[in-house]
Amino acid sequence: xxxxxxxxxxxxxxxxxxPEIKEMGVRLFVKRLDKIHPLASGxxxxxxxxxxxxxxxxxxxxxxxxxxxxxxxxxxxxxxAEAAGLKSIGIIRGECPAEPNPTLKQARAxxxxxxxxxxTTYRKKHEKEIIDRLQEExxxxxxxxxxxxxxxxxxxxxxxxxxxxxxxxxxxxxxxxGGTIAGLIKSAMPHQKVLGFSALKGEFIHQEIANLLQAxxxxxxxxxxxxxxxxxxxxxxxxxxxxxxxxxxxxxxxIPLDPVYTGKLFYGVMDxxxxxxxxxxxxxLLIHSGGLQGIQGFNQRFGETLETE
Ligand SMILES: *Cc1c(COP(=O)(O)O)cnc(C)c1O
Numbered sequence: 001x002x003x004x005x006x007x008x009x010x011x012x013x014x015x016x017x018x019p020e021i022k023e024m025g026v027r028l029f030v031k032r033l034d035k036i037h038p039l040a041s042g043x044x045x046x047x048x049x050x051x052x053x054x055x056x057x058x059x060x061x062x063x064x065x066x067x068x069x070x071x072x073x074x075x076x077x078x079x080x081a082e083a084a085g086l087k088s089i090g091i092i093r094g095e096c097p098a099e100p101n102p103t104l105k106q107a108r109a110x111x112x113x114x115x116x117x118x119x120t121t122y123r124k125k126h127e128k129e130i131i132d133r134l135q136e137e138x139x140x141x142x143x144x145x146x147x148x149x150x151x152x153x154x155x156x157x158x159x160x161x162x163x164x165x166x167x168x169x170x171x172x173x174x175x176x177x178g179g180t181i182a183g184l185i186k187s188a189m190p191h192q193k194v195l196g197f198s199a200l201k202g203e204f205i206h207q208e209i210a211n212l213l214q215a216x217x218x219x220x221x222x223x224x225x226x227x228x229x230x231x232x233x234x235x236x237x238x239x240x241x242x243x244x245x246x247x248x249x250x251x252x253x254x255i256p257l258d259p260v261y262t263g264k265l266f267y268g269v270m271d272x273x274x275x276x277x278x279x280x281x282x283x284x285l286l287i288h289s290g291g292l293q294g295i296q297g298f299n300q301r302f303g304e305t306l307e308t309e
Contacts, residue, residue, distance in 0.1 A: 041290025
């Protein structure tokens with residue numbers, strides 16, 4: 001079962017050897033959470049773990065969540081709910097496409113019921129009126145918010161770092177809703193610094209993460225820093241430079257990256273290595289949070305040839 005796989009998994013951390021890393025006198029390690037399961041990005045399992053447990057304990061046999069048509073969270077919810085013996089409903093933003101993309105097809109294959117919601121209603125999806133309406137339509141369910149970030153998600157992402165990571169000086173991760181970085185900050189050792197690379201465009205991310213940490217009472221003084229300039233045009237947007245980097249990195253290291261989150265994160269970290277942000281001797285840990293399932297749909301849409309594994 002997927003959930004027990006997560007519980008017993010000793011995550012594979014590998015070192016990356018590239019001339020430009022050696023030249024700067026630092027060492028770079030990658031925690032391959034993408035290896036947990038092909039259908040779900042690694043960080044999403046951590047975010048769902050305690051939520052699925054809570055859903056079962058609350059007596060609900062169904063979980064309901066929200067996401068875009070290419071969402072890693074949607075597919076991760078479908079796959080892990082199925083493994084946990086729960087039914088799942090995915091409320092998808094926008095019109096039902098004539099031909100479902102690979103993400104939606106796979107979510108359906110994992111037993112998820114898909115329902116499409118127009119964008120205007122979708123913006124108000126967490127309001128009581130909409131939730132009531134969904135309850136009328138689908139019956140009782142355990143609600144997991146879009147992107148999956150809540151207190152139980154952070155409890156899960158606080159388990160990403162383990163004792164073997166104590167030798168790391170910097171922990172680097174991608175940021176969407178912030179649930180992953182919040183757990184990392186919560187569990188980092190005092191000598192470690194967590195660096196977050198936003199996949200979204202905008203300076204709002206600084207306030208958003210500060211609010212999130214405060215809401216979950218996570219002390220964070222000097223424990224983290226955010227980078228907001230590696231979004232390549234915005235969420236799920238890309239530029240040729242990013243695609244070229246992903247291909248080159250795969251060729252040089254064998255590690256596949258996705259264009260929405262991890263590609264931007266790795267680009268940002270490599271850029272900071274080159275510009276001497278990290279003091280010589282630093283051990284840098286990159287969290288590969290997965291997202292590889294989205295590549296097939298990305299390639300179809302943009303006529304690209306990114307590798308999925
Ligand atoms: C969802 C996701 C993230 C962002 O995680 P948050 O907890 O929402 O910040 C990062 N990487 C991948 C691959 C994801 O799917």
